[in-house]
Amino acid sequence: MTTQRLRVGMVGHAFMGAAHSQAWRTVDHVFDLPARVHMAALCGRDPKRAATAAERLGWAESTADWRELIARDDIDLIDICTPGDSHAEIAVAALAAGKHVLCEKPLANSVAEARAMCRAADRARESGVRAMCGFTYRRVPALALLRRLVADGRLGRIRHVRAVYLQDWIVDPRFPLVWRLRREHAGSGALGDIGSHIVDLAQHLTGDRLSGVAALSETFVPTRLLPGAVPAARGEVTVDDATVFLGRFHGGALATFEATRFATGRKNALRIEINGSLGSAAFDLERLNELEFLDAAQPPAEQGFRRILVTEPDHPYLSAWWPPGHGLGYEHAFTHQARDLVTAIAEGRDPEPSFADALEVQLVLDAVQRSAEHDAAWTPLPARTAENTGPGPGPKPTDRGQ
Template identity: 70%
Template sequence: MSEPLRVGMVGYAFMGAAHSQAWRSVNHVYDLPMPVRMQAVSGRSASAVAAAADRLGWADSTDDWRTLIGRDDIDLIDICAPGDVHAEIAIAALAAGKHVLCEKPLANSVAEARKMVTAAAAARDSGVRAMCGFNYRRVPAVALMRQMIAAGRLGTIRHVRASYLQDWIVDPEFPLVWRLRREVAGSGALGDIGAHIVDLTQFVTGLSISSVCALTETFVKSRPLPTESAGLSAAASSPEHGEVTVDDAVLFLARLGDGVVGTYEATRFATGRKNGLHVEINGSLGTLVFDFERMNELQFYSLDQPVEEQGFTRILVTEPTHPYMAAWWPPGHLIGYEHTFTHQAHDLVQAIAAGTDPTPSFADALQVQLVLDAVARSAETSSWAVVETFQEYS
């Protein structure tokens, strides 16, 4: 058996728990070229991170991410911390010769993202790999969608429609958690969930967004400050209020490729919508539709069928010939959200073992960051904004 890939993770909340589930399961699901070892996790509170390590399956814990990076028994740093520390941690880890997996969005600004891309490029010369965690790419139905579009099943792409609808901050008494503070999160719905649909639509179509026209809105301007125990509950807040400094919702028009138009919407105020990620791609020969709340399915309309037989066909993406599905259950047995992170871990380990570049790379994630930046600029000026290109970082 080859030497293990020893993982250290920074952060242990929602996303840290999802990544931990993946690292726990990937050895059991796949015959990996190198086994994964969950070596240590770091967080700000020594007692809380120790409890999280025990709960999530990590062998050790520390309250200092710098200590984690400095350890000789760590090969890969998995960054699940808020966006304001992504750049500092990733750059330090790459300089120390550690592979890096960093959650999306890559950073809180284009400037930070550029520095991370530069650091990843320098580390790559020494065999060190870096990847950004856009997990929805690893939904089997999304991967199949990409394959079908690349095979020409939709003909010439004309329309891209994407929305990501949530409602977890509809209550105005929900506390002012870090995701609602620009200095920590960078942006609101735009970076948190808008980044996902930007990446996903570009991934499945192979097209890049070139210009945007956007608007943003913050519906609740101030919120109760969270208590030390605040989670996703309005009850865990104090009487004192603070300013919400991020967007609650963003909508924008986009141009992609040559003559392709798109509409995008991301909001955390769509009452009744819990995790409503929806993508529709219209082409000259047909349409494909993905809805995350039916994540094991695609809807496919094809003009190749006789007129009397035309209509949307439901494709149940559970066959062993479908992307990723051979590792799981017999046809018809569904998988869920957590499996996307296992697929992500598998793909990263395979790339590291093979000495190849994992995707999405930091450069791919920078391109998404440039789209987010253009959206923010457009919303501020109420005009079209061009997405900056970055060939020199490719």
């Protein structure tokens, strides 16, 4: 290991900030990295809360001004863990200042913002500055193994993808109107927050892109109590509570997606299954260290889904962790994300998923929203060209059944 350091500044210190902090604290104590991580400074809007969070999470100091953080010459990378409405402004400014950027998903609140971020990343790349979007579930070892199986042809020609992400944290109509329920802050509701994960996984795992979608969405509780309002007052929920949609991949595979925060009893139930001509595989986040795999090359009398316990040292990421059979947790995927980012920066190559990869997800989210606004009209996705990073509106919905 060299004595080179990667000095990180993080903006935001709530749920994702805590998860990212855990990763930065841990990564170079687990993996042999080409650079040591220095947690230089944390930024939060409230100075006292930011200072408290910095001490608790392991940051050397704190600030209440992200512009000040970006201007510092002792910061190499800006980690953005804020609500979506600030992603574009912070990321574009950081890249222009020569800082590497890690930005939480979804990349932005709109296609226009995501395109602007991609253009900023393209300009920064010419100076060796790197940008990555935090679709962390790619780094779950079982999902990384699934990606390997598909890439190696073990599933054959992909025919079906079915993906769901089910939560229930706002089932109670008395739950307050937090920022995630307002379009101006979150961009969308269940669709962008958790649906973006399964869209990214579906495209990443198959190595294919969606060519079109047809969607329905619903807001089950249209108004909620305003936090801290005296007397009690209600405000409008301006995002979806649930979205379901169909999709078709360029390669011909069919797909179904469901993202909801109203699946009573489901806390964080992400499941994705891929069926191919030579086999099938399925993953369930609530069984984090397992992958179900069926090899259709076996004799029919011996076929059946088998459980792979993904804890072997030759499974993705696991050579650095515990002996076989000792499972990992949710937080480990963030450590793997930090490891991959630090390594890519040190080696002078683009990390994945890039901002361009995240734009592909943003285009799907946009098409889903427009389809839902037109009663599930079939809505094609634009072809992947350099024009996708430029300005201009996306395609309009077409007649259903195209």
